[in-house]
Amino acid sequence: MRRLLPVAVAALALFSAGPFLWSVLTSLKPAGELFRVPPTWIPRSPSLDNYRDVFEQRPFARYLLNSLLVAAVSTLITLAAAAPAAYALARLRLRGAALAEKAILAFALFPPAVLLVPLFVAAREAGALNSRLGVALVHAALNLPFAVWSLASFFRAFPAELEDAARVDGFSRAGVLLRVVLPVSAPALAATAILVFIFSWNEFVISLTFLTRDELRTVPVGVAMLSGVTVYEIPWGQISAAVVITTLPVVAAVLAFQRGIVRGLSAGAVKG
Amino acid sequence: MRAWIGTIAVSAVLALLPGCGKDSGGTVIRFVVQPDAGGGFREIVDRFHNAHPEIRVEMVEGPASTDSREEMYIGAFMAGDSPYDVVLMDVVWVPKFASQGWLAPLDDRFPEPARAAFLPGDVKAGIWEGKCYRVPLRSDAGMLYWRTDLAGKPPETFEELAAKARELKTADRGGFVFQGRQYEGLVCAFLEVLWGHGGDVLDGQGNVVLDRPEGVEALRWLAGLVGDGAPAGVTTYQEEEARAAFQEGRAAFMRNWPYAWTKMQEDGSPVKGKVGIVPMVHAPGKASAATLGGWGFGISKTAKHPDAAWTFVEFATAPEQQKLLNAKNGAIPTRRALFEDAEILAANPHYPDLLKVLLAARPRPVHARYSQISQALQRHLSAALVKKETPEEAIRQASSEIRGIVGK
Amino acid sequence: MLAVPLAVGLAAGVGGVGDVLRDRGMGRAAWNTLVFAGLSVTLEMGLGLAFALLLNREFRGRGLARAMAILPWALPTAVMAMSWRWIFSDSWGIANDLPRTLGLMNEPVAWLGRPATAMAALIAADVWKTTPFVTLILLAGLQGVPRDLHEAMSLDGAGPVRRFLWVTLPLLRPAIALALVFRLIQALGIFDLVWVLTGGGPADATRTVSLEAYDSVFRHLEPARGAAITLVSGAFIFAVALALGALARGRHAE
Numbered sequence: 001m002r003r004l005l006p007v008a009v010a011a012l013a014l015f016s017a018g019p020f021l022w023s024v025l026t027s028l029k030p031a032g033e034l035f036r037v038p039p040t041w042i043p044r045s046p047s048l049d050n051y052r053d054v055f056e057q058r059p060f061a062r063y064l065l066n067s068l069l070v071a072a073v074s075t076l077i078t079l080a081a082a083a084p085a086a087y088a089l090a091r092l093r094l095r096g097a098a099l100a101e102k103a104i105l106a107f108a109l110f111p112p113a114v115l116l117v118p119l120f121v122a123a124r125e126a127g128a129l130n131s132r133l134g135v136a137l138v139h140a141a142l143n144l145p146f147a148v149w150s151l152a153s154f155f156r157a158f159p160a161e162l163e164d165a166a167r168v169d170g171f172s173r174a175g176v177l178l179r180v181v182l183p184v185s186a187p188a189l190a191a192t193a194i195l196v197f198i199f200s201w202n203e204f205v206i207s208l209t210f211l212t213r214d215e216l217r218t219v220p221v222g223v224a225m226l227s228g229v230t231v232y233e234i235p236w237g238q239i240s241a242a243v244v245i246t247t248l249p250v251v252a253a254v255l256a257f258q259r260g261i262v263r264g265l266s267a268g269a270v271k272g
Numbered sequence: 273m274r275a276w277i278g279t280i281a282v283s284a285v286l287a288l289l290p291g292c293g294k295d296s297g298g299t300v301i302r303f304v305v306q307p308d309a310g311g312g313f314r315e316i317v318d319r320f321h322n323a324h325p326e327i328r329v330e331m332v333e334g335p336a337s338t339d340s341r342e343e344m345y346i347g348a349f350m351a352g353d354s355p356y357d358v359v360l361m362d363v364v365w366v367p368k369f370a371s372q373g374w375l376a377p378l379d380d381r382f383p384e385p386a387r388a389a390f391l392p393g394d395v396k397a398g399i400w401e402g403k404c405y406r407v408p409l410r411s412d413a414g415m416l417y418w419r420t421d422l423a424g425k426p427p428e429t430f431e432e433l434a435a436k437a438r439e440l441k442t443a444d445r446g447g448f449v450f451q452g453r454q455y456e457g458l459v460c461a462f463l464e465v466l467w468g469h470g471g472d473v474l475d476g477q478g479n480v481v482l483d484r485p486e487g488v489e490a491l492r493w494l495a496g497l498v499g500d501g502a503p504a505g506v507t508t509y510q511e512e513e514a515r516a517a518f519q520e521g522r523a524a525f526m527r528n529w530p531y532a533w534t535k536m537q538e539d540g541s542p543v544k545g546k547v548g549i550v551p552m553v554h555a556p557g558k559a560s561a562a563t564l565g566g567w568g569f570g571i572s573k574t575a576k577h578p579d580a581a582w583t584f585v586e587f588a589t590a591p592e593q594q595k596l597l598n599a600k601n602g603a604i605p606t607r608r609a610l611f612e613d614a615e616i617l618a619a620n621p622h623y624p625d626l627l628k629v630l631l632a633a634r635p636r637p638v639h640a641r642y643s644q645i646s647q648a649l650q651r652h653l654s655a656a657l658v659k660k661e662t663p664e665e666a667i668r669q670a671s672s673e674i675r676g677i678v679g680k
Numbered sequence: 681m682l683a684v685p686l687a688v689g690l691a692a693g694v695g696g697v698g699d700v701l702r703d704r705g706m707g708r709a710a711w712n713t714l715v716f717a718g719l720s721v722t723l724e725m726g727l728g729l730a731f732a733l734l735l736n737r738e739f740r741g742r743g744l745a746r747a748m749a750i751l752p753w754a755l756p757t758a759v760m761a762m763s764w765r766w767i768f769s770d771s772w773g774i775a776n777d778l779p780r781t782l783g784l785m786n787e788p789v790a791w792l793g794r795p796a797t798a799m800a801a802l803i804a805a806d807v808w809k810t811t812p813f814v815t816l817i818l819l820a821g822l823q824g825v826p827r828d829l830h831e832a833m834s835l836d837g838a839g840p841v842r843r844f845l846w847v848t849l850p851l852l853r854p855a856i857a858l859a860l861v862f863r864l865i866q867a868l869g870i871f872d873l874v875w876v877l878t879g880g881g882p883a884d885a886t887r888t889v890s891l892e893a894y895d896s897v898f899r900h901l902e903p904a905r906g907a908a909i910t911l912v913s914g915a916f917i918f919a920v921a922l923a924l925g926a927l928a929r930g931r932h933a934e
Contacts, residue, residue, distance in 0.1 A: 005734075005737065005739060006739075008734050009734065009739065009741075009745055012731055012734060012735075012745065012748070012749060013745065013748050015808070016748045016749050016750075016751050016752055016808075016812070017748050017751060019752070019760075019763065019764070019767060019808060020751055020752070020755070022763070022767060022774055023760075023763050026763075026766065031540075032540050034516075034772070035516040035517075035519070035520050035771075035772055036520070036772065037444070037520065037522065037771045037772055038772075038777050038780070039772045039773070039774060039777050041774075041777075057307075057309065058307075102922060105861070105918070105921065105922070106914070106918055108862070108865055109865060109869070109914040109917050109918055110910060110914060116347055116897075117347060117350045117351055117897070117903065120347055120348075120350075120351045121351045121352075124351060124353075146862055149858060149861070149862070150817070150858055153854040153855065153857065153858045154820065154821075154824070154854070154855075156854060157821075157824045157851070157854055158824075187819075187820040187823040187824075188820050190820070191816045191817055191819065191820035192820075194750065194816060195753075195813060195816060195817075198750075198753055198754050201754070201756075202754075202755075202756040202757060204756070204758055204872070205343075208334075208335065208340065208343070208344065209343070209344060209347050209348075212304075212332045212344075212355075213332075214332075214333065219756070220756040220758065220759065221335065223756065223758075223759045224335035224336060224337060224340060224758065224759075225307045225333060225334070225335050225336060226307070226336065227306065227307040227309050227336035228309060228336075229309045229310045229531075229601055229602055230529075230531035230534075230601070230602055231306055231336070231338060231531075232510075232511040232512060232515075232529060232531050232532075233512060233531065233535075234336075234512045234762070236762075236766060239759065239762055239763070240763065240766075242759065243755060243756075243759050243760065243763060246755070246756060246759065247751065247754055247755055250754035251747055251750075251751060251754060254746075254747045254750045254751075254754065255743060255744075255747045258743060258746045258747060258750075339898075342898070343898050346898055346901070347898075350903065368901060372901060452793075453792075453878075453879060453881060453882070454878070454879055454880060454881020454882050454883070454884070455879045455881070503770070503790075504770070504790050504793060505769075505770030505771065505788065505790035505793050506793075507790060507793035507794070507881075507882050508768075508769070508770065508790050508791075508792040508793040508882075513769070516772075517771065522771065641900070643895075643899040643900050643901075644900050647895065647899070647900075650881070651883070651884050654881045654882045654883045654884070655882075655883035655884070657882065657883075658793065658794055658795060658882045658883050660795065660882075660883045661883070
């Protein structure tokens with residue numbers, strides 16, 4: 001069993017990173033090498049031209065900043081709104097809680113593409129077009145069902161005795177949530193935050209239609225705007241480079257967030 | 273810790289607040305365009321601002337995918353009160369948008385005599401139920417690329433093309449490549465074969481005539497090539513896959529749009545100087561045909577400044593601007609006179625050949641529900657190409673579905 | 681916040697429900713969607729559970745391994761789908777070159793060019809992309825499994841398999857239910873990946889319900905039909921998700 005561990009980890013790494021690695025290799029190939037048959041694995045004459053082109057053709061640094069803002073704010077809004085709702089569903093024996101939970105789930109069923117036109121009308125009436133905050137709010141709304149369900153199911157797994165003890169110590173409901181439940185639920189919060197953050201980071205349709213000013217655009221829209229001179233050309237090399245650029249900040253964020261999973265574990269061990 | 277998060281949240285929210293209304297009240301017109309990698313559109317807008325300082329043009333660069341840009345227009349139109357005054361349209365959007373009442377007719381501003389300066393196919397594609405809705409900006413049409421070093425002379429008939437493709441096929445070179453994936457490009461490629469056989473999808477009265485013998489024959493020819501004169505993988509090809517294969521010397525013939533010619537002639541291209549273009553082949557006694565593509569300007573019915581919008585459309589489609597767009601973005605002009613322009617000819621020695629193709633170009637079936645017709649065609653053409661349906665079955669089924677769609 | 685636009689959009693769809701139920705093309709799309717969702721979610725749940733158990737063990741470089749495990753989820757679907765098209769290409773794709781180099785295949789296969797292999801390729805790309813979603817939720821769920829319980833059972837002589845079945849799995853049930861419900865919803869609504877990778881072809885073999893809905897709204901300008909499709913499929917997905925969720929969670933657990 002112990003000896004199998006490195007093999008299993010290697011398999012996981014290969015599975016997860018393999019296709020991404022292929023993108024990295026493709027991004028380093030100059031135009032002439034892209035269509036070679038059979039394909040070269042290691043670029044014969046590696047170059048960073050594709051990366052340069054990506055930043056030259058589009059203001060990608062700007063797009064990265066916009067995406068970061070939208071994703072971070074929508075993640076904060078989502079968690080701030082979902083945590084109390086989830087706690088209420090999980091703990092306060094409210095009348096109709098089960099029904100409310102199912103109703104919340106129902107909102108997760110509608111793909112953004114179908115919601116687009118009505119959302120567009122609503123956003124225009126609210127003056128939220130060409131506003132990154134507007135997009136962050138829509139992302140938060142789209143993420144809310146998942147976040148509520150996710151946190152509620154983890155809160156339920158949390159032993160109620162601890163909360164009862166805190167209540168006896170004079171904490172209010174909100175106090176219990178903030179000081180007892182949330183710290184111990186760090187793994188659930190971290191996992192939910194990562195998933196919600198990445199959803200917002202990658203969302204395309206809403207960002208495309210709501211943000212038409214170039215200086216407000218997000219990364220996925222920016223990638224879709226990479227183009228050759230004519231309509232038909234597909235700049236594979238640049239797209240691969242964009243994949244790599246887009247992913248690195250998320251990997252960094254995940255590396256930071258995933259500590260939350262470990263920390264939550266030790267916190268739970270101490271208090272539990 | 274929590275205070276810290278709070279500070280970040282508040283400052284982030286503040287950073288995101290929309291810039292306060294900067295609408296100065298002047299005349300602003302907007303349109304969506306493909307990413308302007310060549311820079312031609314930006315320069316046209318600059319020139320326009322110099323000539324008409326009282327009007328501001330806001331050019332919104334959309335995604336490279338035509339579908340995504342169509343979505344931007346449709347989303348805005350459906351929501352009502354579209355922010356786009358000028359609509360830069362693909363040929364097939366015209367009947368769809370016009371039948372929804374989204375476009376303003378341009379007959380008064382763009383009368384018959386003015387239209388005569390343009391290529392006939394491009395003008396025809398802008399007409400819906402007798403009214404004109406589009407001024408052509410750039411033309412496009414499908415054609416046959418052939419390797420001058422492999423084939424002595426270009427094939428003329430379908431039989432010759434198939435025979436040559438089989439003959440020139442080797443272990444690492446396919447014969448004929450085209451767009452075979454289930455998408456709009458497949459319909460474009462098939463229509464050229466269908467028209468070249470003397471067939472059509474709809475007749476002049478809008479009746480479905482696809483299931484006449486020519487239709488079956490056309491599809492039998494195209495589907496018969498897959499895995500034989502054409503590589504099996506052609507059922508996944510879009511424009512770029514076909515071009516890459518041909519350009520790397522892995523195909524002897526190719527159906528594609530004119531953009532590929534420019535790429536073939538770039539330095540480092542393995543087929544530089546070895547490529548010829550001709551109109552798509554035809555059946556004996558029938559004429560060649562090309563599927564028309566291309567873009568043009570329409571004006572939104574709800575445009576707040578229709579006169580300013582027209583001023584821009586007229587300016588942007590004038591000869592000097594078409595020349596600029598040709599030089600910068602490789603856009604094919606829609607004005608006939610430009611095909612005799614010395615500068616354009618010097619940069620594009622193949623234009624006399626291309627003009628022959630463009631004059632043979634025909635619009636795809638002009639119908640308000642073209643996208644449904646195309647979907648039915650795509651479904652059954654693809655099924656015939658992957659041998660899930662026989663050509664006879666595919667044509668019969670597609671025809672009956674299209675009859676349901678057009679209601680005739 | 682979503683309620684108002686939803687109501688506006690869906691009210692239009694009610695009248696079209698009957699037509700959608702009788703539509704033959706819809707039947708085909710529904711079947712494709714079910715096959716896709718059934719196979720991909722099953723594979724994802726299995727792989728995700730294995731990865732979560734692995735990442736919950738202690739070893740050097742675990743943080744990095746976790747980040748890597750999440751990597752596929754972090755890539756924008758539409759962009760990565762372009763890369764998958766590249767990977768599956770018949771002439772310059774590594775999905776052809778690798779088996780050829782290893783001597784497993786002589787002829788190149790146009791993975792996306794035949795109905796059965798196109799669906800398989802689609803599922804492979806989806807499993808790769810969304811397994812991290814399952815992994816992450818189950819990994820968080822595993823944090824709630826007390827270690828002392830494992831140790832106690834270990835002392836009682838229970839092997840790793842029995843410990844997993846008797847301790848880990850029951851305690852992991854809520855997390856499994858959560859991952860299952862949301863993966864099903866996502867898989868049954870699959871859009872981006874199909875749109876870019878195959879466009880629904882060849883021969884409609886990978887055409888899904890959400891592609892039908894999308895085409896109705898944006899290609900055919902029939903928003904009412906799009907809303908009706910969403911309504912019908914939404915009701916179906918809702919029922920399936922609730923039933924499976926309840927099953928996996930265990931009714932008594934609440």
